[in-house]
Amino acid sequence: MVEKNNFGFAELEQWLNERRVTEIECLVPDLTGVARGKILPREKFTEDRGMRLPQVTVAMSVTGQFPEDGPYYDVIDPTDRDMQLRPDPSTVRIVPWAIDPTAQVIHDCFDHDGQLIPYAPRSVLRKVCDLYAAEGWNPVVAPELEFYLTARNTDANTPLRPPIGRSGRAETSRQAYSIDAVNEFDPLFEDIYAYCEQMGLNVDTLIHEVGAGQMEINFFHAHPLGLADEVFFFKRTVREAAMRHDMYATFMAKPIAGEPGSAMHIHQSVVDKAGHNVFSKPDGTPSDAFYHYIGGLQKYTPAAMALLAPYVNSYRRLSRFTAAPINIEWGYDNRTVGIRSPISTPEARRLENRVIGADANPYIAMAVTLACGYLGMKNKIKPKDEMKGDAYLTPFALPRGQSDALDLLRKETDLHEVLGKEFVTVYSEIKEIEFDEYMKVISPWEREHLLLHV
Incomplete structure (x- = not known):
């Protein structure tokens, strides 16, 4: 890997050429740390230098849910707008287990005004740094x-x-x-x-x-x-x-x-x-x-x-x-x-x-x-x-x-001030959904100890 500050798109293209990469896994870490994104042919990746995904892609629960209403939509547009994803060239890695030469690149999330999406995990860490x-x-x-x-x-x-x-x-x-x-x-x-x-x-x-x-x-x-x-x-x-x-x-x-x-x-x-x-x-x-x-x-x-x-x-x-x-x-x-x-x-x-x-x-x-x-x-x-x-x-x-x-x-x-109010709002609302989902499940402990004893 080349040092982060010296690794731009020209170096990225050279890196991909040297390894004869034919596909790119365009990755975005969501709130749970799951890799979201798309797999693009090398030519499409080079041509577009990014892609679009719905804003909710990085802001859903571990079960794939998101709120139907509430403060969540004070941060995320309820019309399900896209965000623009831009690759960070310094993150490029080969995918060792892929059959064909494949690379993976982490992307940052931006709104249509060119500002980082404040509730994307990578954006939050950038803000603190x-x-x-x-x-x-x-x-x-x-x-x-x-x-x-x-x-x-x-x-x-x-x-x-x-x-x-x-x-x-x-x-x-x-x-x-x-x-x-x-x-x-x-x-x-x-x-x-x-x-x-x-x-x-x-x-x-x-x-x-x-x-x-x-x-x-x-x-x-x-x-x-x-x-x-x-x-x-x-x-x-x-x-x-x-x-x-x-x-x-x-x-x-x-x-x-x-x-x-x-x-x-x-x-x-x-x-x-x-x-x-x-x-x-x-x-x-x-x-x-x-x-x-x-x-x-x-x-x-x-x-x-x-x-x-x-x-x-x-x-x-x-x-x-x-x-x-x-x-x-x-x-x-x-x-x-x-x-x-x-x-x-x-x-x-x-x-x-x-x-x-x-x-x-x-x-x-x-x-x-x-x-x-x-x-x-x-x-x-x-x-x-x-x-x-x-x-x-x-x-x-x-x-x-x-x-x-x-x-x-x-x-x-x-x-809230240091991490970002938008992030805390989105995160809290998502975690409430997860907790509500969990409370719908009856555990083996409850069946074992409560079924015939209460």
């Missing part, structure tokens, strides 16, 4: 993404189970950091790493996490927008590779009862125009900005949970003693808190947001955690004292469900 740039700051992030491998499951009423490995057996016990447990799936991971190399994804370490069939991949630190693109591509890649090995890969926050949930821990720091980490003073001690950033995360994360834990399933992960935080305490090298400061040199001082679920849209998740830190630094918010003990023993300080989280988000106007 621009706020940092206006202060002379450059945010740096590094995500750690957990996911489960499961046996192929075509019946939604059947619980998921671990897949069969090379030994012919499925995992039946916790295998945290086990090399042999990872090697059970060597053929799959060889494909995943090969695909990532072909796509230029900057993945780093692969480990086996605590759960049966649960894995984690780490990314090298970089600018948030480029890394959100890489996480978006990576999720798509892992799902595709897993299916080719007769298994599924899922980024659900809590896919299997009794097993730990999956997170997207995001390490974050901020550097100034000279490249110095603003979290450290010249003498190497933590700066005021470091503490203010923590203060922002502590003040605004509870109201941001509807964005960081976006589904009803997300809140099943956030429970006591399950390797997931239940509050927004902070501490040095303390994995029981929601905001951890890992051991590092002063130049690499950073914070790790451990609250975010693997099911979160990477663009929205990065925008939100950076927005909280931005507000902390701008408003000089002081954090609570460091938590030096077990934070699992402290009270819950996060919403316990999606409905409560949405109420908190609607009330926190500071976040």
Whole structure:
């Protein structure tokens, strides 16, 4: 890949020619992180330099629904107008699993006046990064993404189970950091790493996490927008590779009862125009900005949970003693808190947001955690004292469900200003639809415990 700032349409054409690309997957990440768009012949893509799709394409629920009326249509034209999609040349990647030479390119969404669509996830992250740039700051992030491998499951009423490995057996016990447990799936991971190399994804370490069939991949630190693109591509890649090995890969926050949930821990720091980490003073001690950033995360994360834990399933992960935080305490090298400061040199001082679920849209998740830190630094918010003990023993300080989280988000106007009022309106309305859909479903627990007992 060529560096983002130097990769324009001329370089894109050369890149496509060198690889004899005949088709282009024109992609737009929607609110859930699903890849929407069109597949165009190379000639059509080169001729048009973009395409049009209805505005609602990036603003529908995970079930494909959208509101019939209400505030949603104060933002989105009820006449179902088109938006114009423009490719970002720096995002071009080959599609490794395609039979014919095929490329994929992420597009940005614009209205007819040439303005970014404010509720498109990529637009929201751009907006937050621009706020940092206006202060002379450059945010740096590094995500750690957990996911489960499961046996192929075509019946939604059947619980998921671990897949069969090379030994012919499925995992039946916790295998945290086990090399042999990872090697059970060597053929799959060889494909995943090969695909990532072909796509230029900057993945780093692969480990086996605590759960049966649960894995984690780490990314090298970089600018948030480029890394959100890489996480978006990576999720798509892992799902595709897993299916080719007769298994599924899922980024659900809590896919299997009794097993730990999956997170997207995001390490974050901020550097100034000279490249110095603003979290450290010249003498190497933590700066005021470091503490203010923590203060922002502590003040605004509870109201941001509807964005960081976006589904009803997300809140099943956030429970006591399950390797997931239940509050927004902070501490040095303390994995029981929601905001951890890992051991590092002063130049690499950073914070790790451990609250975010693997099911979160990477663009929205990065925008939100950076927005909280931005507000902390701008408003000089002081954090609570460091938590030096077990934070699992402290009270819950996060919403316990999606409905409560949405109420908190609607009330926190500071976040509305940073993320965009239009985005918060559209997002909240979509999540209300999802919650209403969920409430129509009767669960096995209800049939088991209530059918003949109440």
